[in-house]
Amino acid sequence: MxxxxxxxxxxxxxxxxxxxxxxxxxLQRNAVHRLRLRPDPYAGEPxxxxxxxxxxxxxxxxxxxxxxxxxxxxxxxxIVFSHGWTLTQDSWHFQRRALRGLGRLVFWxxxxxxxxxxxDRLGNDVPLLGHDLAAVIEQTVPKGTPVIxxxxxxxxxxxxxxxxxxPAEIGRRVRAAALVCTSSGGLNQVTLGMPxxxxxxxQRLLPRTLRAAGAGAGLIERVRHLGRDGAVxxxxxxxFGPEASxxxxxxxxxxxxxxxxxxxxxxxxxxxxxESISDCTALSAADVLIIGAEKDALTPLSHSARIADCLPxxxxxxxxxxGHMAMMExxxxxxxxxxxxxxxxxxELC
Numbered sequence: 401m402x403x404x405x406x407x408x409x410x411x412x413x414x415x416x417x418x419x420x421x422x423x424x425x426x427l428q429r430n431a432v433h434r435l436r437l438r439p440d441p442y443a444g445e446p447x448x449x450x451x452x453x454x455x456x457x458x459x460x461x462x463x464x465x466x467x468x469x470x471x472x473x474x475x476x477x478x479i480v481f482s483h484g485w486t487l488t489q490d491s492w493h494f495q496r497r498a499l500r501g502l503g504r505l506v507f508w509x510x511x512x513x514x515x516x517x518x519x520d521r522l523g524n525d526v527p528l529l530g531h532d533l534a535a536v537i538e539q540t541v542p543k544g545t546p547v548i549x550x551x552x553x554x555x556x557x558x559x560x561x562x563x564x565x566x567p568a569e570i571g572r573r574v575r576a577a578a579l580v581c582t583s584s585g586g587l588n589q590v591t592l593g594m595p596x597x598x599x600x601x602x603q604r605l606l607p608r609t610l611r612a613a614g615a616g617a618g619l620i621e622r623v624r625h626l627g628r629d630g631a632v633x634x635x636x637x638x639x640f641g642p643e644a645s646x647x648x649x650x651x652x653x654x655x656x657x658x659x660x661x662x663x664x665x666x667x668x669x670x671x672x673x674x675e676s677i678s679d680c681t682a683l684s685a686a687d688v689l690i691i692g693a694e695k696d697a698l699t700p701l702s703h704s705a706r707i708a709d710c711l712p713x714x715x716x717x718x719x720x721x722x723g724h725m726a727m728m729e730x731x732x733x734x735x736x737x738x739x740x741x742x743x744x745x746x747x748e749l750c
Contacts, residue, residue: 442645448490450497457508457539459532463519467508467540470500477503477548477749478541479742482533484553484581485671486656486664488514491552494731495738502742503548506540510558512663514655524666526677529554530561537573548745549577550738552727553699554667556582560678563686571685576745578689578738581696581724583703584710585676590700641695641723648728680710687748688714689741691734693722715741 452468459465468489479499483491489507499505510529512518519528533549541547551559556579563570563577635656636649656664671677688711692704701718708716717737722730 438643438646440645440647442647445493445645445647447493447647447651450490450493452505452507455540457536459511459519459535461519461523461528463511463532464517465508465511465532465536466515467506467536469540470496470505470507472504474504475542475545477742477746478506478537478545479503479548479550480506480508480533480537480541482508482529482549482551482555482558483510483513484555485667486513486659487552487652488655488658490514491652491655491725492550492727495550495727495735498731498735499738499742502739504541504545506536508536508540510554510663512660512667514658518660518662521662521666524663525670526554526557526667526674527561527565529558529667530563530565533558533562534566534569546575546745546749547573548742549574550580551578551582552580553582553724554671556580557584557671557677560584560680560683563680563682564678567682567685570682574686575748576687576689576741577683578691578741579704579707580691580734581693581699581704581726582707583671583699584678584680584707585674586703586706587699588672588675590698638697639724640729641693641721643721644723644725644729648725652725652728680707684711684713687741687745689737690714690716691719691726691737692716693719693724693726693730695722696724696726698724 452470453472455467455469457465457467479502481489481492481495483489488509492507496505496507509516511532512524518524537547549559549562551557559577559579560582563574632650632653635653636644636646639652640649690704690708690711692701694701704716704718708714719726719730719733722733727734
């Protein structure tokens with residue numbers, strides 16, 4: 401888990417945590433031990449090892465964005481993947497492997513994440529990411545090549561904002577979109593499984609906590625790699641379902657720990673302070689697949705259902721037993737749904 405979720409967790413539990421440090425450390429050690437003993441179907445999985453042709457993309461404000469292309473000679477169909485908050489393009493590890501050969505695959509790191517530069521903090525909000533996606537498409541996909549957009553969590557919001565900002569592209573160039581475990585707004589009401597009273601306290605305190613954290617971001621940056629076992633445990637609790645692979649959980653935490661502090665704070669604040677991120681109507685011109693996860697505590701299944709209500713022609717699929725990181729936790733199911741979307745799009749293009 402990244403520092404942003406550590407801040408969130410600390411805000412939620414801080415009032416009652418005093419005096420429990422010794423017991424907490426013992427509980428943490430026991431929990432870490434239990435996590436290590438959990439069956440691990442992806443033990444030894446080479447997360448982060450799949451690479452493509454690197455491309456430097458320039459955003460509208462000049463920020464350098466890092467992208468990679470698999471099968472760069474393909475011009476029949478492009479599939480562009482946008483990752484979630486505090487992740488990188490490597491969060492699509494399993495889908496990258498499963499979908500190779502189905503078209504031109506484009507993966508990019510959102511600004512301040514992975515290998516992309518952070519840019520100017522004054523503009524760091526979700527709408528800016530929509531403009532960034534436009535730049536990625538323009539500079540990695542040949543003109544005339546139809547596009548499928550795939551986004552997880554904040555990446556799904558990036559797609560929705562792109563559609564709002566460039567509606568003429570939807571249905572014309574962008575023929576389909578997949579929104580995986582994402583939300584169109586109202587994230588300030590998410591309880592993360594906490595009791596309602598504690599959740600309301602967190603919602604009131606979190607914005608000011610983030611502002612204070614932003615003022616001391618340099619200090620937090622220096623200490624953020626401490627307490628990694630605790631971070632992994634919270635990541636497992638909040639972002640994954642109860643049977644997640646320990647290897648996948650640790651890789652997710654590694655990606656989050658490397659996210660730049662400015663991006664982590666700014667985009668989180670943007671997501672939770674915007675009651676409405678998108679009304680989703682612009683996407684109605686495309687073929688849309690919505691994937692929600694049964695155990696998602698960060699963007700609950702009801703948020704996917706709300707998007708489906710706004711897009712009645714969309715296909716809505718639920719991943720049973722999975723948490724927020726469905727593409728790493730139940731990769732086969734997610735990849736199958738995405739492959740079906742690609743095949744359906746190909747038939748429509750014929």
